[in-house]
Amino acid sequence: MTSKRVHxxxxxxxDWQRHLIxxxxxxxxxxxxxxxxxxxxxxxxxxxxSFSHVAPLLAVEAIWIPSRRSGVPRVPRPPMRPQTAFGLFRDSSAPLRLVEPGPRSYRLAKKICHETLSRTLCSDSVLILLANDPYYGGLGDDIIIVTNSKSSGVLxxxxxxxxxxxxxGEEYDAGIDYSGANFATSPMxxxxNYKPRIEYLFDGVERTIYDCVQWLGADNKNLQPKNASLALAEWPWQRPPFLRTFHTPQAxxxxxxxxELSVAGGLGLTASIVPAEQKAHIDLPLIFKSSSSYDNPLDRCFATAQIVLNPGTTYTLRLDEDVFLRKHSIVYQNFSWSPQxxxxxxxxxxxxxxHQQNINIENxxxxxxxxxxxxxKLxxxxxxxxxxxxxxxxAGHFCQCCxxxxxxxxxxxxNPLDQLQIIQNTRVDTQLTPLVxxxxxRLKWFRHDESGLSREDTSKRNLSVLTEFGCWTLIARFTSPHLLTHRPNVLEARSSFFFGKGNSRCFFGSNDMQPTHRINWRYSSSIYDSEEDKNNDVTSSSSALFSYxxxxxxxxxxxxxxxxxxFLLVGFFCHKNRRRQRSPSSCFRNIIMRYGWWRRRDSQHHSSSCSDNSSCRTNIYGGTAATFSSSPSRSLKNNLIRSKVI
Structure with missing residues (x-):
């Protein structure tokens, strides 16, 4: 692994594009x-x-690291001294289930990426280990693992x-990990303003769980979930025959x-269903599915068949080995090994x-x-x-929700506008050229005057590089037909800044700011070109008034x-010491006179009138004589006790 090269x-x-490495x-x-x-x-x-709708948001690099051997080894356990770059292997007992990582595979992949490119780039990128193996194998974890199989690698x-x-999240049945915005625990x-909950799994793994359906609008309250059932779900990993009995619910x-089934090693199958009350069987014509132009029957292949069954009936599914009848488009190579x-x-x-007669409507x-x-279980x-x-x-493509x-x-x-660059005080590069x-x-440029008012410069619409000095606000709006229609289908980002020589203060709306960026994508319910001329003038008076x-x-x-x-604290103190007070009003009066903001002025007057005596007499509590010390070290509590004794 001494020679590493980047392609x-x-x-x-x-700079804001996401990298696949x-x-x-x-x-x-x-x-x-x-x-x-x-x-x-x-x-x-x-x-x-499959990802054509986000292709402009992605960049791709490939890091070449040679291995001492060609091909993924098939061993019963992770190799102690791997001969490949990252130590991936196949379990020899079930070689077509997946390609598994070794104990150091992920750490080593991150380390090599950091050394070859940069730590910042690799931490924000998707790392993919591409294994040199002609058969099925995929694993989604901290790092993606796939094979270079021409028939199943892309799948x-x-x-x-x-x-x-x-x-x-996953959408197939018989799984163990369901989460994400394409999964809901209830049909409502x-x-x-609903916010999903977060579940924390092992090693700090987080899962976002929705307790309601977010891919449909709130107007679909009467939409009922489909009546469905999973009659059978097994992974035999063996050769036929395969027989299972199942029962259809009453309906x-x-x-x-x-x-739905999958086979490997060029296995040919005949499928049939036998009703419990009849001896005659019903043949199921299997249709093998593939979204790749390269068809390899030795690899893992997926097939399907459809039939209509009566409710409340017991059936037996039978799968038998038969001659492989599929037609293939290529002549197969002699691979290094062939699965069973x-x-x-x-x-x-x-x-x-x-719509039983037209299933395409449901699809x-x-x-x-x-x-x-x-x-x-549901x-x-x-x-x-x-x-x-x-x-x-x-399937070959995502649904509209995904x-x-x-x-x-x-x-x-x-956050594309976060990478707004002012290059040598000569131009502003938005770095939105690929999206434009x-x-x-679509881009709109608004020039601000000294009063804070702004007007769109229509000559610079959809201009990704600016060369004119001034106080500017850039509004970038993203729209796509791939966004769900019941949600706001326009995304908007704003950035306000000063472009020019020297230090200038620009008034953007309600804030008198130094040149800076204010960037965030937000949802906008308006369409970009609606009321085009009406919204050309952007004023800040209402926002400033709101701020004041x-x-x-x-x-x-x-x-x-x-x-x-x-006053709440005074009331609490008086209530706590109510047994020592003759009345609540007297408690309030004493505390206020003792700790009020005017005490300093009164204490000065009091000390001046009693300067010649060690103590002074005053009449409170209905004429009772009480002695108050002129020394400020005495507490109010002692004065109240003294008044009772006298």
Whole structure:
């Protein structure tokens, strides 16, 4: 690992872009070109297709680290002395489940990234270990692990990137970790200003949990969740035959049943369902799914079949090995190893759909669809039926809810105007050129005069580089058809600053500020081009008046609060010492006379009138004679006791 080189796959045009950093694993010393080609191929299939709506927000680099051996080893436990760069391995007992990290894999990947690029860049980037292996294997953790498989590598990469870039949760059944804004524990729509709760797992891992549906508007209160059930969910990891009996629940309509399974090693299957009361079986034609142009039957392959079953009936699912009947588009290479013929997983989904005759209607709409855990119990709800790759890795694209989440999260973490640069006092570079070029961001420039009023300079609209001196406010508005329509679909950021020579003070709204940036993305319910001419003039009188009103309110509140606290404390003291007082009014009068703000003036007058005597007489408490010492060291308590004795 002495020679490390960085290859720029997609250069960063701005500092705020999110970086995807690939690191080579299990590539031999003479396979550097193969690694670069693999990264370029996967980036093209992922960013130009599944992540095309956020591609301008991403940059890609690849770090080449050679290994002593080519290929991921298959061993029963993590190797003590790994021969690859990061020590990844496959469990020899179940080689197609995943590629697992060694005890030092993640720490070593971060260390190499910090040494090769920079600590700041790597801490804000998504690290991806690309393993040189021709078969299925993906893992989403602190660092993403995928293989360079031409048939399944992209499937795992785009699914794991959904977790990393958008904090998008799982949507498939029989899982163990459900969270994110695309998962809800109840079917009720979220109220206005709802905030999700945070759950803390091991090692400081956080999960955002929504107790309501946020992907639908508040107007969908009468939308009912779909009636569904998970009849079967198993991972056999063995060769057929496979027989399981299941029962369809009682219902008013027939059950639309979907069989989902995956095989490996070129296994051929025949599927059939046998009703309990009949001996004749019903054949299920399996349709193998693939979102890649490269089809490798030795790799893990996914298939599906559909049938309509009667409610309240017992059936038997039977899977038998048969000749592999699929047609393939390529001639397969002689890989270094071939997996055994295995039936990897089997699931049976039962649904009652409103549009039984046209399932495409159900596939394209957002709704409330149940999710079941490993024990087939209902745990929550998801946005779509089966068209999102967070549920089906072969789908090829995200649903509208997940696209919205990924886009908003990237924009929230980027804060593009935070990287506004004034270059050598000659120009201001917004670094929004890639977004402006893609038509995703529109810019407006407002020039401020000495009174605080501003007017848009229409000649500079959508100009990403400014060269004219003055006090400016830049408004950048981002809109996209991939944002959900029931939520504000315009994101806005503002930055106010002075550009010029010397020190100048600019009045921006209600604050007389030194040149600075005020940046934050906020949601705006208005459309960018609506009332275009009406909003050209931006005045600050209302905001300034509001600020002055706040200051006046705080002053009045302070002068009312201090006397209130003072009298409350006096009342508490008098109540506590009520047994020693003849009346509450006398207690108040004595304390106020003793600790009032006018005491200093009275004490001076009192000391001057009693300067010739050691003590003075006064009449209080209805004429009772009480002696008060002229010495300021005596307490009020002693004076009250003395008055009773006399």
């Amino acid at each position: 720029t796959i997609r250069s960063a045009e701005s 690939f690191l080579s694993e299990a590539y031999g010393e003479d396979e550097e070109n193969d690694f670069v080609r693999d990264v370029q191929r996967m980036v093209h299939e992922v960013l130009d297709e 795992a990469l785009r699914h794991e990137l959904g977790h990393a870039l958008g904090d998008v 729509p979220c109220p206005k 008013n309509h027939k059950w639309h049943t979907t069989l 013929k295995l039936l990897c997983h089997v699931q049976l989904h039962l649904e009652q759909l409103q 394209t709409r957002l709704g409330v669809y149940p999710i079941f855990d490993l024990h087939r 745990v929550g709800y998801r946005p779509t039926r089966c068209t999102c790759l967070m549920r089906d890795v072969t 696209r919205d989440l990924i886009l908003r999260r990237l924009l929230a973490s980027a 070029r893609a038509g995703l961001v 009103f706040n200051i006046l309110s705080m002053v009045i509140f302070f002068f009312l609060l201090v006397p209130l606290i003072y």
